[in-house]
Amino acid sequence: MTAPSGFTPDTAAPPAGQGGAAPRAATAPAPDPAEQRRRDRRSRRYRWDVRWSPYAFVAPFFVFFAAFGLFPLLYTGWASLHQVELTDPTHMEWAGWHNFSRLWEDEFFWKALRNTFTIGVISTVPQLLMALGLAHLLNYRLRASMFFRVAILTPYATSVAAATLVFALLFGHDYGMVNWSLGLVGLDGIDWQNGTWTSQIAVSTIVIWRWTGYNALIYLAAMQAVPNDLYESAALDGASRWKQFLHVTVPSLRPTILFTVVVSTIGATQLFGEPLLFNTAGTATGGADHQYQTLGLYMYEQGWVNLHLGRASAIAWTMFLILLLIAAANALFARRLRKSQ
Numbered sequence: 342m343t344a345p346s347g348f349t350p351d352t353a354a355p356p357a358g359q360g361g362a363a364p365r366a367a368t369a370p371a372p373d374p375a376e377q378r379r380r381d382r383r384s385r386r387y388r389w390d391v392r393w394s395p396y397a398f399v400a401p402f403f404v405f406f407a408a409f410g411l412f413p414l415l416y417t418g419w420a421s422l423h424q425v426e427l428t429d430p431t432h433m434e435w436a437g438w439h440n441f442s443r444l445w446e447d448e449f450f451w452k453a454l455r456n457t458f459t460i461g462v463i464s465t466v467p468q469l470l471m472a473l474g475l476a477h478l479l480n481y482r483l484r485a486s487m488f489f490r491v492a493i494l495t496p497y498a499t500s501v502a503a504a505t506l507v508f509a510l511l512f513g514h515d516y517g518m519v520n521w522s523l524g525l526v527g528l529d530g531i532d533w534q535n536g537t538w539t540s541q542i543a544v545s546t547i548v549i550w551r552w553t554g555y556n557a558l559i560y561l562a563a564m565q566a567v568p569n570d571l572y573e574s575a576a577l578d579g580a581s582r583w584k585q586f587l588h589v590t591v592p593s594l595r596p597t598i599l600f601t602v603v604v605s606t607i608g609a610t611q612l613f614g615e616p617l618l619f620n621t622a623g624t625a626t627g628g629a630d631h632q633y634q635t636l637g638l639y640m641y642e643q644g645w646v647n648l649h650l651g652r653a654s655a656i657a658w659t660m661f662l663i664l665l666l667i668a669a670a671n672a673l674f675a676r677r678l679r680k681s682q
Contacts, residue, residue, distance in 0.1 A: 460635065468556065477564070480564045536632070603667065
């Protein structure tokens with residue numbers, strides 16, 4: 342078979358080793374030493390960034406905590422073991438456990454501890470019950486629900502000083518609106534500030550007014566996380582709304598309720614501004630007979646009125662130990678709660 346005219350067959354290149362030259366591989370140019378150093382620096386900086394950036398982000402918190410949290414705590418613990426006055430805080434005389442042992446014999450300390458407990462119970466229990474009820478109402482589809490949510494949070498945003506001064510006027514003996522309202526129904530006026538239980542109820546009212554809305558929003562957020570299938574199943578079984586609330590809502594909110602109880606208890610232990618400003622005389626005694634003086638107010642009286650910094654430090658550390666006991670009880674109860682679920 343002959344090739345057609347005008348056709349020129351391709352001639353294949355002879356393979357290597359048979360008279361032909363082997364193809365030469367393309368070689369990359371040598372990298373510039375300066376460019377290579379820049380790449381190495383960038384790579385090193387990237388590795389450092391990945392490794393150390395998280396620590397740099399959290400470092401400001403630990404710096405401020407060490408300066409304003411850890412150091413005062415340790416210094417207060419050291420001062421509690423010394424006899425030191427606020428007028429000369431650098432002059433310390435070793436006292437050992439004397440400041441702590443002295444508290445066991447101090448009737449005002451035990452009275453302040455008892456007042457702290459009673460005010461805490463009077464303010465915490467109604468506060469959380471009212472917050473749970475308000476959250477249950479706000480959980481329904483209401484008109485202007487956002488307005489009501491903002492409205493119940495308004496007391497929390499109010500200054501402690503402003504709220505306490507207003508309530509001190511409301512509970513005034515002669516011209517207070519509360520006694521005026523009692524007079525309308527034929528009841529005699531009450532000396533709210535000088536009575537033991539009446540003064541504690543008045544102080545607790547301020548706490549309830551300020552913190553009920555805050556806890557209600559916490560409960561509301563937890564209620565909105567409860568699956569609707571549980572309510573639908575309960576409704577199919579014939580459960581009323583009240584039974585749904587008791588057997589569906591409340592069990593689902595047990596961790597949240599435990600959290601609010603612990604936080605409210607800690608807040609009650611540290612209660613200071615309300616009893617201080619409720620006393621119109623402007624003293625830190627918590628009334629003429631110390632009838633509503635809390636631990637925080639007693640610590641303030643010892644340290645900044647009587648100028649006994651060592652005693653005040655011992656009271657502060659006693660409060661800290663009480664809070665640790667509350668935290669331990671909370672952890673134990675939460676563990677049992679998780680096991681029961």
